[in-house]
Amino acid sequence: MAKKPKTAKNSAKQAHRGRFQAQGQKLESSVAWAVPIPPSTEEGNKMLQDLESKLQAEEAKLRQTAFNDARNYIQAAYVAGGAYAPINKTFPVRSTRKERVDLEVNGGLAFKVEKQA
Numbered sequence: 001m002a003k004k005p006k007t008a009k010n011s012a013k014q015a016h017r018g019r020f021q022a023q024g025q026k027l028e029s030s031v032a033w034a035v036p037i038p039p040s041t042e043e044g045n046k047m048l049q050d051l052e053s054k055l056q057a058e059e060a061k062l063r064q065t066a067f068n069d070a071r072n073y074i075q076a077a078y079v080a081g082g083a084y085a086p087i088n089k090t091f092p093v094r095s096t097r098k099e100r101v102d103l104e105v106n107g108g109l110a111f112k113v114e115k116q117a
Contacts, residue, residue: 016108018085020051020070022063024099029054038082038109044074051101066091066101073103074111082112 016039019032031051033039039047052060052067060067069091077083085105093099 016105016110018087018103018105018107018110020048021102021104022051022055022059022100023102024059024062024093024096027055027059027099033110034107038112040113041074041078041111042114044111045071048074062096062099063093063101066093066099070101070103077111078114082109084109 015034015036017032017034018039019030021028021030029051031047031054033043033047048067048070052063055063070089073089073091074083083103083105085107087103087105089103091101091103
């Protein structure tokens, strides 16, 4: 049986996809990506910053350690050669039950390169 030729529909499935998400008892906010080129470490940190800025000051402050842990994970993924799908990583807020920051890489990879100047 012959292989199916690549079409735009097949290529779309190969996109690098994922999202950062801030969750809690009364909160659910996210920043997603679906791009043909894997997001760089700088782009990952920018998306994380965008998510943090979407939150109210109190919610962002509560999750500060979780956001820092996520930034450290992005850097560790870069050093390790990238974060390959599937990844579901949770950075919990200590001393709470539901507040957290999540990272999902649902397709492709992320954080393999630093953005060139």
